[in-house]
Amino acid sequence: MVRWVYGILLLFTGVMVLAGCVGQASAPPGLATAPKPAHPEVILTTTTSTQDSGLLDVLLPMFEKQTGYKVKPIAVGSGQAMALGERGEADVLLVHSPDAEARFIEAGHGINRRLVMHNDFVIIGPPADPAKIKGTASAVDTFKKIAEANALFISRGDNSGTDALEKKLWGQAGGVPKGQPWYQETGQGMGTTLNVANEKDGYTITDRATYLARKKDLKLDVLVEKDQPLLNIYHVIQVNPQKSPKINAAGAQAFADFMVAPETQQVIAEFGREKYGEPLFFADAGKVDEWN
Amino acid sequence: MELILEGIRQALTLMFGLDPELLRVTWLSLLVSGTATLLSLFIGIPAGTFLALQQFPGRRFIISLVNTGMGLPPVVVGLFVTIILWRNGPLGALRILYTPTAMVIAQCVIAAPIVTGISLAAMQSLDPRLRLQILALGANRWQMVWLLMREARLPLLAAVMAGFGGVISEIGASLMVGGNILGQTRVLTTATVMETSKGNFALAIALSIVLLVLVYVVNLTLTNVQQRSRPL
Numbered sequence: 001m002v003r004w005v006y007g008i009l010l011l012f013t014g015v016m017v018l019a020g021c022v023g024q025a026s027a028p029p030g031l032a033t034a035p036k037p038a039h040p041e042v043i044l045t046t047t048t049s050t051q052d053s054g055l056l057d058v059l060l061p062m063f064e065k066q067t068g069y070k071v072k073p074i075a076v077g078s079g080q081a082m083a084l085g086e087r088g089e090a091d092v093l094l095v096h097s098p099d100a101e102a103r104f105i106e107a108g109h110g111i112n113r114r115l116v117m118h119n120d121f122v123i124i125g126p127p128a129d130p131a132k133i134k135g136t137a138s139a140v141d142t143f144k145k146i147a148e149a150n151a152l153f154i155s156r157g158d159n160s161g162t163d164a165l166e167k168k169l170w171g172q173a174g175g176v177p178k179g180q181p182w183y184q185e186t187g188q189g190m191g192t193t194l195n196v197a198n199e200k201d202g203y204t205i206t207d208r209a210t211y212l213a214r215k216k217d218l219k220l221d222v223l224v225e226k227d228q229p230l231l232n233i234y235h236v237i238q239v240n241p242q243k244s245p246k247i248n249a250a251g252a253q254a255f256a257d258f259m260v261a262p263e264t265q266q267v268i269a270e271f272g273r274e275k276y277g278e279p280l281f282f283a284d285a286g287k288v289d290e291w292n
Numbered sequence: 293m294e295l296i297l298e299g300i301r302q303a304l305t306l307m308f309g310l311d312p313e314l315l316r317v318t319w320l321s322l323l324v325s326g327t328a329t330l331l332s333l334f335i336g337i338p339a340g341t342f343l344a345l346q347q348f349p350g351r352r353f354i355i356s357l358v359n360t361g362m363g364l365p366p367v368v369v370g371l372f373v374t375i376i377l378w379r380n381g382p383l384g385a386l387r388i389l390y391t392p393t394a395m396v397i398a399q400c401v402i403a404a405p406i407v408t409g410i411s412l413a414a415m416q417s418l419d420p421r422l423r424l425q426i427l428a429l430g431a432n433r434w435q436m437v438w439l440l441m442r443e444a445r446l447p448l449l450a451a452v453m454a455g456f457g458g459v460i461s462e463i464g465a466s467l468m469v470g471g472n473i474l475g476q477t478r479v480l481t482t483a484t485v486m487e488t489s490k491g492n493f494a495l496a497i498a499l500s501i502v503l504l505v506l507v508y509v510v511n512l513t514l515t516n517v518q519q520r521s522r523p524l
Contacts, residue, residue, distance in 0.1 A: 191489030
């Protein structure tokens with residue numbers, strides 16, 4: 001009896017001690033030289049594409065080293081990112097859903113919305129192309145053709161930025177085909193949705209960054225691209241600090257400033273070029289913002 | 293098939309190369325789920341024992357709640373714990389959302405009913421005459437409870453294993469209350485989901501293998517303890 005009590009206690013104590021050691025070992029030694037803000041914790045809600053493409057893994061350590069802030073990035077869809085901002089549960093947003101962002105600012109939830117970067121969306125599908133959309137110039141016409149052919153289309157269905165754009169295009173193409181057997185919603189992130197489209201030989205719409213990052217294990221080709229409505233615009237928005245005294249306004253400001261700083265923009269412009277042969281994002285800070 | 297082999301190969305490389313990121317994620321999984329299990333034992337074993345030995349009005353109702361709680365969906369726990377821990381929520385002043393502490397709380401909520409339910413069943417499966425005999429031998433109330441717990445120690449260890457197994461493999465709550473933040477709240481399960489969605493299937497398989505090995509080692513240890521002390 002006593003022996004097994006000791007056994008369990010020993011096991012858990014061992015876990016604690018080891019975890020304590022790891023915790024100590026992982027404390028960054030250079031922190032003493034970095035500036036120490038009064039409220040170091042910044043909650044960033046952002047889209048899955050910035051996490052899944054690996055961009056955050058590059059940018060966040062840079063920001064933390066420069067400013068001493070500690071970012072908690074929560075990768076969700078743009079819809080949820082803004083919903084959390086609206087409740088004052090986030091400090092700063094990095095999102096790509098221009099129409100919803102405009103409403104967000106208008107309602108007074110956010111301030112200082114600034115253009116950061118863009119890439120574009122592409123419509124992809126099986127190489128056999130059952131709806132014969134390849135080479136169609138207009139994204140709206142593409143969706144009309146898919147609807148006419150009743151060809152399988154896999155939608156995010158998660159209220160993300162990509163999903164918002166897709167729904168907008170369907171609206172212009174004659175209505176969102178909700179409930180049609182050939183229109184299926186995954187309710188999940190871009191990566192998972194690509195997996196589903198790949199397995200089911202369906203069409204889908206994706207941001208180019210995620211597609212390039214995932215291309216090697218997909219049997220789906222880019223069929224329609226480079227139409228004006230397919231631009232994918234990312235803005236940084238600070239949550240309105242008047243919403244809640246708990247919002248880290250200074251931290252949000254610092255992060256937003258960091259995202260549009262020339263040095264950061266340089267990193268964004270180069271990101272992915274080495275690995276994929278072309279950059280995943282185009283740096284846009286300071287350019288005329290047509291979406292504002 | 294190639295992919296699975298590649299996954300196994302990556303798992304071995306990561307494990308024997310002592311990849312620092314893998315170590316950190318593995319330790320955090322073990323720390324969070326181990327602490328949550330330990331806390332749930334302090335709640336679950338006394339609660340289960342009490343429910344087993346004490347008769348009071350509403351007892352059946354509470355037992356039915358505990359039994360339902362054994363199947364508590366982790367996402368539901370995750371959602372409620374998140375909302376409660378929001379900085380503008382009821383316990384927002386603690387500022388612990390998106391930290392390992394929040395994950396421990398959520399996992400403890402998941403594990404506690406499992407431990408309670410199995411402890412309850414363990415204590416009830418004892419021969420009721422044993423209680424009378426112990427009392428007849430002059431034991432006081434606490435001595436009786438202690439002796440009964442000793443007698444039920446094998447199923448009680450099963451409660452530990454079930455509780456630990458339930459939380460180490462859980463993803464919904466950890467993802468919601470932890471946020472899968474690199475270097476802070478990323479654990480084996482959330483990392484596996486993320487790598488799958490990134491298309492790094494081999495790495496996802498490698499992480500799964502590490503998780504399985506970890507669960508196996510913990511259970512092997514507990515099983516050894518359990519079987520060594522089998523009553524003769």
